[in-house]
Amino acid sequence: GYSVPKDSSCIVAVYLLHRDASVxxxxxxxxxxxxxxxxxxxxxxxxxxxxxxxxxxCIGQRFAIMEEKVIVSSILRNYTIESLDQRDKIPPAPxxxxxxxxxxxxxxxxxxxxxx
Numbered sequence: 001g002y003s004v005p006k007d008s009s010c011i012v013a014v015y016l017l018h019r020d021a022s023v024x025x026x027x028x029x030x031x032x033x034x035x036x037x038x039x040x041x042x043x044x045x046x047x048x049x050x051x052x053x054x055x056x057x058c059i060g061q062r063f064a065i066m067e068e069k070v071i072v073s074s075i076l077r078n079y080t081i082e083s084l085d086q087r088d089k090i091p092p093a094p095x096x097x098x099x100x101x102x103x104x105x106x107x108x109x110x111x112x113x114x115x116x
Contacts, residue, residue, distance in 0.1 A: 014049065015092075017047070020047070023044070024047075051064070083104065083106055084105035
């Protein structure tokens with residue numbers, strides 16, 4: 001454990017927490033399988049906290065995740081989305097949530113009947 005001096009301010013660096021290579025191997029690689037139940041059963045419940053954690057976490061977390069899955073899956077089934085910007089050229093904005101400090105250019109194309 002750590003001793004925190006009285007009147008100290010503590011900030012959880014969520015961006016860094018979610019990119020801890022000891023918890024998430026190759027953290028910069030897009031790998032949704034890392035969140036499958038069989039891959040996260042032994043993971044500390046506070047290793048990934050997009051909605052905060054503990055007794056005062058977001059009460060809308062379950063609804064938000066379900067809504068996100070429905071919307072994202074619907075979009076990805078019907079459209080192909082491609083970034084026109086290189087990932088390393090997108091400047092992050094140092095705010096509460098991770099976002100770009102400049103607009104990100106994307107191309108959206110309707111999927112054809114036989115596209116996968």
